Amino acid sequence: MSTHILPIEQYLSLDDNQCKPGIIAAKQALGNQLIILGHHYQRETVFKHADYTGDSLKLSRQASQSGAKYIVFCGVHFMAEVADILSGSEQIAILPDLEAGCPMADMANLKNVEQAWQDLSAIKPADEYITPVTYINSSAELKAFCGRHGGIVCTSSNAQQVLEWCFSQRKQVLFFPDQHLGRNTGYRMNIPLEQMVVWDFDKQHGGLAEKEINAAKIILWDGFCSVHQQFHPEHIDQFRANYPDGQVISHPECSFEVCQKSDEIGSTEYIIQAIKNSPTGSRWLVGTEINLVERLINESKLEGKFVHYMASVVCNCSTMYRIDPQHLLWVLENLANNNVVNQIEVSPQIKTQARLSLERMLEVSA
Ligand code: 13P
Ligand code: SF4
Numbered sequence: 155m156s157t158h159i160l161p162i163e164q165y166l167s168l169d170d171n172q173c174k175p176g177i178i179a180a181k182q183a184l185g186n187q188l189i190i191l192g193h194h195y196q197r198e199t200v201f202k203h204a205d206y207t208g209d210s211l212k213l214s215r216q217a218s219q220s221g222a223k224y225i226v227f228c229g230v231h232f233m234a235e236v237a238d239i240l241s242g243s244e245q246i247a248i249l250p251d252l253e254a255g256c257p258m259a260d261m262a263n264l265k266n267v268e269q270a271w272q273d274l275s276a277i278k279p280a281d282e283y284i285t286p287v288t289y290i291n292s293s294a295e296l297k298a299f300c301g302r303h304g305g306i307v308c309t310s311s312n313a314q315q316v317l318e319w320c321f322s323q324r325k326q327v328l329f330f331p332d333q334h335l336g337r338n339t340g341y342r343m344n345i346p347l348e349q350m351v352v353w354d355f356d357k358q359h360g361g362l363a364e365k366e367i368n369a370a371k372i373i374l375w376d377g378f379c380s381v382h383q384q385f386h387p388e389h390i391d392q393f394r395a396n397y398p399d400g401q402v403i404s405h406p407e408c409s410f411e412v413c414q415k416s417d418e419i420g421s422t423e424y425i426i427q428a429i430k431n432s433p434t435g436s437r438w439l440v441g442t443e444i445n446l447v448e449r450l451i452n453e454s455k456l457e458g459k460f461v462h463y464m465a466s467v468v469c470n471c472s473t474m475y476r477i478d479p480q481h482l483l484w485v486l487e488n489l490a491n492n493n494v495v496n497q498i499e500v501s502p503q504i505k506t507q508a509r510l511s512l513e514r515m516l517e518v519s520a
Contacts, residue, residue, distance in 0.1 A: 173479035180486035261377035262331035301510035312519035331377030404441035
């Protein structure tokens with residue numbers, strides 16, 4: 155390990171273009187010791203340096219299969235944690251900016267999930283009747299909670315397979331933190347809305363009566379992604395009025411009403427493939443994060459397709475794409491100098507339990 159860590163300050167004054175040659179040179183110097191993973195929501199100036207891009211499931215698989223010593227994640231905190239959990243003990247996961255997080259993931263924490271479990275167990279033994287499911291957008295601690303309670307992780311692309319697995323194990327599901335992914339998926343599995351209740355973690359017993367809890371198939375955590383709540387059914391009505399032949403595709407983190415009015419629902423990777431596989435001349439209204447939609451607009455134009463962003467105003471997920479070329483260059487040049495900065499390390503006990511729930515997911519969605 156070199157003793158001289160290159161400080162971030164000397165990188166912050168560089169503009170994006172000045173960072174590019176340094177990133178390319180550091181990648182070359184590190185060779186196959188390094189892999190850069192980039193989520194579809196990342197800004198173009200870092201996304202273009204990724205060795206692998208994908209949705210959360212694809213990138214988790216990549217992290218579990220890569221033999222690289224350093225896994226640099228252009229994404230958010232929970233993604234780098236997953237990379238650390240699923241990779242080998244000699245591998246090092248790095249998040250170029252430690253502030254890169256998911257506000258929705260923070261809507262559930264171990265304390266309030268433990269409290270909910272305790273409240274539910276007061277009605278009947280939760281470990282016998284309820285499978286806890288955490289969306290991958292959650293802390294390692296919550297994945298570990300699921301691991302030790304016979305639960306599982308899901309992503310937006312395998313939520314249905316995961317829920318089917320859950321119902322083959324136990325009668326009910328506690329789904330956190332995203333209520334919309336849970337509800338949209340449950341409804342597609344023919345679970346009526348009345349059998350999906352919302353657990354308000356600020357209220358005693360989730361604000362629910364025992365009768366409501368017993369009648370529910372899915373108990374949904376009261377969490378949501380604010381980026382996907384900017385899309386409204388009126389946006390879809392307006393688009394359809396202007397373009398009757400157009401198609402609408404939304405991420406399952408969108409509201410129930412938006413998903414009901416959409417022609418297709420799917421993960422970021424699914425959205426990309428659906429547009430890629432559509433014929434020339436197709437027109438799409440897309441309900442997901444702006445960096446991805448802008449990339450789709452530009453790439454589709456070259457293929458004679460038209461992509462529109464669903465909302466009229468853009469409300470960015472600023473914590474999601476905090477990773478910028480300056481921070482990427484900083485971590486890579488440090489690695490090339492044998493310095494590890496911004497390592498994401500999950501404690502051994504949490505790691506073992508979290509790996510259980512992640513491996514169940516990978517198995518179910520193989
Ligand atoms: P995907 O798994 O569809 O990429 O969604 C991840 C996500 O929610 C990041 O916000
Ligand atoms: Fe989290 Fe939503 Fe941002 Fe994704 S877009 S990181 S779910 S807040």
